[in-house]
Every structure is written in structure tokens, then in C-alpha cells.
Amino acid sequence: MIAVQRPTPIGAGTSILPDVHDEVMGRVARVEERQCRVEILVVRGLAVREPLQAILRKENVRSTDVDRVELEKCFRPGDVIRAEVASMGDARTY
16 A cells, blocks of 8 residues: 655646556655655556655555564566555645
8 A cells, every 4th residue: 555645736737647546556766664665657557747745654565573574685777566555645745
């Protein structure tokens, strides 16, 4: 599951925006201790014009043994991932 950040300004250059439970594909941009920064490139099988910024949280990587997940052992910058949108977040993040 992944949380997605809306581009600034809203909708600039992006015609496809994901909804909760949509399948997306993206590229890992940065790996941190508790989360990964991801650039979403595909939403519902359609390429976006401009990458959308998203956050993959440690607790959303798998459903069991969440406390044992080590993101730096699961992901590296440049990895391509498939995920489901978990939340729309606040004004900056969906």
C-alpha cells in the first residue's frame, strides 16, 4: 500500500490521478528508515505525463511481521514496484 502526494500546483501536467485501491507502478527514489519515496509512473495501466510523488510506509510493505521489515534490505533506489494506493492523505498527500 502506498500514499500518493498531489503535484504542485494541483493537476499541473498530470491527467491521470489515482484513487484509493488503484494499482500503480512506480520507481523508488529514496529509501529511508521508516519509508520510501516513490515516483508513480503508471496508474491503472496508463502512463502519467509527470511522475506523482508517493510514500511507501514501512508498515504497509507486508501484512505480517511489520516490525521486522527493514526497508533498506527490501528496496533500493531505482527499483520498479507495483503497489495499491492506501490513502489519499491530506491537502498535500492523497
